[in-house]
Amino acid sequence: DGPFRFFPFSSSTPQGDQSSDVKSEAKPEGEESRGSGFDPESLERGAKALREINSSPFAKQVFQVMRKQEDNRLAELTAEKCHFEAAQAQADIEKQRKLHEEQRDLMQQQAQAKAQMLRYDDELTRKRMQTDHEVQRKHNVDLVRMQEESSLRKEQARRATEEQIQAQQRETEKERAEIERETIRVKAMAEAEGRAHEAKLTEEHNRRMLIERINGEREKWLAAINTTFSHIEGGFRVLLTDRNKLLMTVGGATALAAGVYTTREGARVMWGYVNRILGQPSLIRESSIARFPGSEVISRAKNKVLEYGTSAGAAGSVGSKKSHGNIVLHPSLQKRIEQLARATANTKTHQAPFRNMLFYGPPGTGKTLVAREIARKSGLDYALMTGGDVAPLGAQAVTKIHQIFDWAKKSNKGLLLFIDEADAFLCERNSTYMSEAQRSALNALLFRTGDQSRDVVLVLATNRPGDLDSAVTDRIDEVIEFPLPGEEERFKLLKLYLNKYLSDEGDSTSKWGLRLKKKAQKITITDVSDDVIREAAQKTEGFSGREIAKLVASVQAAVYGRPDCVLDAQLFKEIVDYKVAEHHQRLKLAAEGGLTA
Ligand SMILES: Nc1ncnc2c1ncn2[C@@H]1O[C@H](COP(=O)(O)OP(=O)(O)OP(=O)(O)O)[C@@H](O)[C@H]1O
Numbered sequence: 001d002g003p004f005r006f007f008p009f010s011s012s013t014p015q016g017d018q019s020s021d022v023k024s025e026a027k028p029e030g031e032e033s034r035g036s037g038f039d040p041e042s043l044e045r046g047a048k049a050l051r052e053i054n055s056s057p058f059a060k061q062v063f064q065v066m067r068k069q070e071d072n073r074l075a076e077l078t079a080e081k082c083h084f085e086a087a088q089a090q091a092d093i094e095k096q097r098k099l100h101e102e103q104r105d106l107m108q109q110q111a112q113a114k115a116q117m118l119r120y121d122d123e124l125t126r127k128r129m130q131t132d133h134e135v136q137r138k139h140n141v142d143l144v145r146m147q148e149e150s151s152l153r154k155e156q157a158r159r160a161t162e163e164q165i166q167a168q169q170r171e172t173e174k175e176r177a178e179i180e181r182e183t184i185r186v187k188a189m190a191e192a193e194g195r196a197h198e199a200k201l202t203e204e205h206n207r208r209m210l211i212e213r214i215n216g217e218r219e220k221w222l223a224a225i226n227t228t229f230s231h232i233e234g235g236f237r238v239l240l241t242d243r244n245k246l247l248m249t250v251g252g253a254t255a256l257a258a259g260v261y262t263t264r265e266g267a268r269v270m271w272g273y274v275n276r277i278l279g280q281p282s283l284i285r286e287s288s289i290a291r292f293p294g295s296e297v298i299s300r301a302k303n304k305v306l307e308y309g310t311s312a313g314a315a316g317s318v319g320s321k322k323s324h325g326n327i328v329l330h331p332s333l334q335k336r337i338e339q340l341a342r343a344t345a346n347t348k349t350h351q352a353p354f355r356n357m358l359f360y361g362p363p364g365t366g367k368t369l370v371a372r373e374i375a376r377k378s379g380l381d382y383a384l385m386t387g388g389d390v391a392p393l394g395a396q397a398v399t400k401i402h403q404i405f406d407w408a409k410k411s412n413k414g415l416l417l418f419i420d421e422a423d424a425f426l427c428e429r430n431s432t433y434m435s436e437a438q439r440s441a442l443n444a445l446l447f448r449t450g451d452q453s454r455d456v457v458l459v460l461a462t463n464r465p466g467d468l469d470s471a472v473t474d475r476i477d478e479v480i481e482f483p484l485p486g487e488e489e490r491f492k493l494l495k496l497y498l499n500k501y502l503s504d505e506g507d508s509t510s511k512w513g514l515r516l517k518k519k520a521q522k523i524t525i526t527d528v529s530d531d532v533i534r535e536a537a538q539k540t541e542g543f544s545g546r547e548i549a550k551l552v553a554s555v556q557a558a559v560y561g562r563p564d565c566v567l568d569a570q571l572f573k574e575i576v577d578y579k580v581a582e583h584h585q586r587l588k589l590a591a592e593g594g595l596t597a
Pocket residue numbers: 307311313314315326327328329362363364365366367368369370420421461462463493544545546547549
């Protein structure tokens with residue numbers, strides 16, 4: 001089956017058969033000659049055969065056949081050799097293959113042995129680590145246990161010591177308390193005994209004195225009663241006997257009773273009349289109309305203090321010549337207000353009906369200030385009420401509203417009635433939150449302002465104009481928006497309030513402010529330039545006028561908090577930054593619903 005196959009040479013040629021015949025013929029002779037060692041017969045037979053061949057006419061062909069046979073044999077031998085070599089090569093290859101296989105097996109075995117060795121190593125390491133870990137864990141557990149035991153022992157020792165100390169303290173305190181109690185008891189007993197003795201003595205003395213006094217009093221009263229009765233008896237006797245005197249006595253008593261009654265009732269009527277003429281309705285919080293001579297001064301001072309309290313110092317007072325400079329508005333708004341004030345003044349002079357106004361905008365933007373300013377410039381009296389005050393009056397609200405309009409008539413100049421927080425009182429009548437009393441009060445106001453009035457200018461201020469009843473807005477002639485101050489206005493406001501609160505050129509009409517300044521050390525302002533103020537104006541975007549006033553009031557407070565009373569740019573900037581952060585925080589809270597804006 002190998003690549004070199006051996007094919008045994010066989011010849012079917014006649015010559016081949018002939019030679020095999022020659023061999024077969026020579027064979028018995030060979031066997032015979034083997035016994036003597038040399039067989040000459042075969043040589044003879046060969047020679048004979050050669051001779052026969054030579055003598056044969058086919059000698060030449062025989063020799064050719066023989067040569068061919070010889071060639072064949074040679075080829076056979078070569079083939080055999082090749083076959084042998086091929087077999088050898090096959091054997092070599094086989095040997096190589098076996099060698100290679102053996103080597104491969106060996107290598108595999110080696111690899112397996114190595115892997116096993118590694119596995120074993122790994123296992124050993126793991127086991128060793130586990131053992132180490134176990135040992136470490138045990139060690140840690142022991143350590144923790146020892147620590148716990150130690151801390152327990154310490155704790156026990158500490159507790160024992162503490163208990164011992166406490167027991168000692170308790171013992172000491174008990175002893176001390178015992179001693180004190182004993183001392184107090186002894187003292188108390190001594191005192192009680194003394195007091196009891198003293199009280200007994202005093203009581204006896206008092207009783208004696210009382211008995212003596214009662215006896216004296218009784219005798220005195222008995223004597224007085226006897227005397228009085230004897231006088232009355234005498235008087236009655238005279239009266240009954242003298243008719244004229246009787247008539248005079250009865251008349252005099254009647255006249256006295258009538259006099260007392262008339263005086264009391266007269267005073268009541270007079271008070272009602274005076275009150276009707278001069279009395280300021282309780283709904284009016286502030287007004288320029290005097291209750292009685294001199295009250296204006298007091299009212300003004302009171303208003304100043306109130307304003308200082310609510311807005312850390314307000315702008316000018318009623319009729320103040322400086323009030324105009326105390327309001328900072330956008331130029332176009334300022335112009336409009338001036339026009340309105342002039343128009344209102346002319347209306348009064350021409351006896352034409354007044355024009356009602358609605359001021360709306362965010363809180364602290366100067367609506368109240370401007371209402372006062374318009375009243376001042378137009379020469380009207382003014383009265384201020386707050387919408388929020390109406391609801392708590394309940395059923396009385398209607399009467400109070402009528403009172404205001406009755407009272408307004410006594411102003412000769414005409415009255416500017418300023419209703420702040422108007423939405424709280426004049427909101428939509430269908431609103432579910434509105435009480436019956438509030439609705440009636442609103443109706444009363446609508447009734448009193450139904451016609452164009454020559455006595456009252458109604459100025460309403462609100463942060464939510466949309467909430468107003470449509471009948472109210474129908475009565476409004478001028479609607480003015482008060483926006484938050486812009487950068488330029490903020491700059492002017494900052495300067496205004498810095499001047500007002502921190503420098504001597506501040507508002508001299510502010511009695512409260514003056515009093516502060518007299519008591520306080522003088523403030524020194526260093527390097528707060530216009531640039532610094534302008535930077536603050538930029539930062540205070542979104543601030544109302546009130547917030548700016550409060551910011552400067554905080555600056556003032558911070559300056560008074562310093563021993564040297566110096567305001568420098570750094571302190572000013574610090575307060576501004578703080579207030580700006582506070583403003584944003586407040587806006588955030590309001591947005592989250594934590595605060596109402
Ligand atoms: N335009 C302004 N010029 C000067 N000061 C102002 C101005 N706006 C507000 N202020 C300051 O804020 C304070 C409050 O102002 P005012 O009472 O006029 O505000 P308002 O709009 O009526 O607010 P509210 O709606 O809360 O009643 C004033 O006393 C003043 O100190």
